[in-house]
Amino acid sequence: MRTPTRRPAAGIALGLAVAAGSAGAAHGESLADAIALAYQTNPQILAQRAELRALNERYIQARGAMGPTLSLSAQANQNTSTLYAPKSLFNPSTQTHYGWYASSGVRVNFAQPLYSSGQLSLSVSAAEADILAARHGLREQEASVLGDVITAYADVMLNRILLTIAEQNIALLKDQAAEIQAKFDLKEATLTDQSQTRARLIAAEIGRERAASTLATSEAHYLAVVGHAPGELDVLPQLPGVPASAEQAFNAADAYNPTLLGALFSARASHLRVGEAKASDGFQVTLNASYGDEPYTNYLRNQHDRSYEATISVSRPLYTAGIHSSRIRQSLETANRDDFKTDDIRRRVVQTVARAWAEMASRRRVLDELQTQLKQEESAFRGSRIEARNGLRQTIDVLNAEQEYQSTKVALFQSFHDEYLTEMGLLLSVGLLNVDLVSPATPVYRPEASLKTVLAEAKAPWVGPVTALDRIGAPQVSVAGLKLAPPAQGDRPVEADTMPVSPRWRDLEPFLKAPSFAPTDGR
Numbered sequence: 380m381r382t383p384t385r386r387p388a389a390g391i392a393l394g395l396a397v398a399a400g401s402a403g404a405a406h407g408e409s410l411a412d413a414i415a416l417a418y419q420t421n422p423q424i425l426a427q428r429a430e431l432r433a434l435n436e437r438y439i440q441a442r443g444a445m446g447p448t449l450s451l452s453a454q455a456n457q458n459t460s461t462l463y464a465p466k467s468l469f470n471p472s473t474q475t476h477y478g479w480y481a482s483s484g485v486r487v488n489f490a491q492p493l494y495s496s497g498q499l500s501l502s503v504s505a506a507e508a509d510i511l512a513a514r515h516g517l518r519e520q521e522a523s524v525l526g527d528v529i530t531a532y533a534d535v536m537l538n539r540i541l542l543t544i545a546e547q548n549i550a551l552l553k554d555q556a557a558e559i560q561a562k563f564d565l566k567e568a569t570l571t572d573q574s575q576t577r578a579r580l581i582a583a584e585i586g587r588e589r590a591a592s593t594l595a596t597s598e599a600h601y602l603a604v605v606g607h608a609p610g611e612l613d614v615l616p617q618l619p620g621v622p623a624s625a626e627q628a629f630n631a632a633d634a635y636n637p638t639l640l641g642a643l644f645s646a647r648a649s650h651l652r653v654g655e656a657k658a659s660d661g662f663q664v665t666l667n668a669s670y671g672d673e674p675y676t677n678y679l680r681n682q683h684d685r686s687y688e689a690t691i692s693v694s695r696p697l698y699t700a701g702i703h704s705s706r707i708r709q710s711l712e713t714a715n716r717d718d719f720k721t722d723d724i725r726r727r728v729v730q731t732v733a734r735a736w737a738e739m740a741s742r743r744r745v746l747d748e749l750q751t752q753l754k755q756e757e758s759a760f761r762g763s764r765i766e767a768r769n770g771l772r773q774t775i776d777v778l779n780a781e782q783e784y785q786s787t788k789v790a791l792f793q794s795f796h797d798e799y800l801t802e803m804g805l806l807l808s809v810g811l812l813n814v815d816l817v818s819p820a821t822p823v824y825r826p827e828a829s830l831k832t833v834l835a836e837a838k839a840p841w842v843g844p845v846t847a848l849d850r851i852g853a854p855q856v857s858v859a860g861l862k863l864a865p866p867a868q869g870d871r872p873v874e875a876d877t878m879p880v881s882p883r884w885r886d887l888e889p890f891l892k893a894p895s896f897a898p899t900d901g902r
Contacts, residue, residue, distance in 0.1 A: 409612075410529065410612075411616070435830045444492070519641065549583045559576045621805060631811060659703055663694045671684070
């Protein structure tokens with residue numbers, strides 16, 4: 380079993396400087412530091428980035444299918460033959476004849492698609508939509524990891540302060556037990572008073588062990604999410620970008636939620652592939668050219684046959700045993716599925732935002748009430764302790780008042796922790812939990828940069844004119860209701876930063892201090 384160590388309040392209580400007379404608290408790791416480390420090293424984010432870079436290659440391949448291809452083939456042959464002439468009436472002796480020849484040739488082939496009834500151009504557009512959907516998937520993964528980091532950070536800070544409260548509870552009960560023992564020695568307290576106090580003290584020690592175990596679990600989770608064990612942690616900062624109204628929250632979710640935007644682009648890709656499937660029944664026009672330099676015959680090595688050939692081939696399938704029509708139906712149902720999924724995601728996003736907004740409002744109201752309640756219970760605890768010394772209260776009354784006071788203190792910090800995570804959940808649900816928002820100094824990964832790099836390395840000549848020609852007569856693609864353009868990077872709803880967090884962490888500083896009772900304390 381882990382042996383809990385007594386932590387100074389300045390190091391535990393969410394970074395609050397509670398030690399009286401201290402010149403200043405040393406700064407530890409901030410939430411921005413933890414987010415920066417996780418953003419750069421978290422394996423889930425790195426895996427998603429690698430998957431997106433691999434998807435970029437599919438776009439390069441689809442785009443390259445509209446460009447020219449050039450191939451070279453060469454051959455070299457060598458043949459040796461031996462002819463035996465056995466003895467006969469006309470050939471009195473055995474004769475052997477040797478033959479040897481060699482030949483070589485080369486052929487260069489060139490092919491350029493000119494028109495595919497829109498099949499190739501629609502394939503490129505679908506691949507581009509897939510990439511945009513994957514980029515929003517990367518945003519979703521990054522936001523999920525950032526949410527895990529914030530949760531782990533807040534959990535460690537909360538559990539540290541709960542351990543401090545548990546130790547304060549033990550200190551108060553030990554002081555109470557010493558006072559009861561002194562009164563018992565003077566025949567002013569009973570054995571029942573002693574038993575009640577000792578039982579509460581044992582329960583408090585059990586609570587401390589549980590708090591220490593919970594803290595160890597949260598620190599292990601922090602290690603898994605962030606990448607290193609937590610040291611001294613700074614105060615939790617106010618989360619910027621929280622929508623100031625429910626209307627702003629819903630508008631932001633519709634414009635920035637990565638799950639919804641990813642689904643929209645996935646649906647767009649599915650509709651484009653419907654057109655691609657329909658275009659496979661159209662005309663295919665290809666330009667072919669070749670040059671060959673080959674020996675005329677194997678035995679005449681110095682005579683070559685040089686040929687030049689250029690052809691334009693036009694083809695169109697006439698009968699495919701139902702394969703093409705089946706592919707069209709399949710792509711149509713896939714597009715229908717993605718449309719239904721998009722509608723379902725939109726509804727779930729609205730539900731999530733509404734729940735997060737309601738919970739945030741409720742938790743803030745509860746926090747205000749808990750602060751008032753804790754002040755009253757501290758006063759009641761003090762009064763019970765003083766009145767018990769004057770014989771106006773029983774020991775059980777003091778113990779109950781102390782227990783209610785400590786329980787409310789735990790509830791206050793727990794509620795503050797939960798309210799903070801509710802704000803984080805609201806930012807996550809509307810799509811505003813970005814690294815440039817919560818950790819502005821962190822270099823942001825730009826997925827479009829890797830695509831530009833591979834495009835620069837895989838230049839295909841005259842792809843633009845071929846694409847424009849290929850779109851003539853291409854099947855019309857229905858994208859009604861689909862949002863085709865992603866929001867600008869870093870945009871946030873109007874006045875999203877005007878809503879302050881209430882209360883802030885430093886507002887809890889007075890509630891962390893344990894009440895002290897002098898032996899002569901009285902009213």
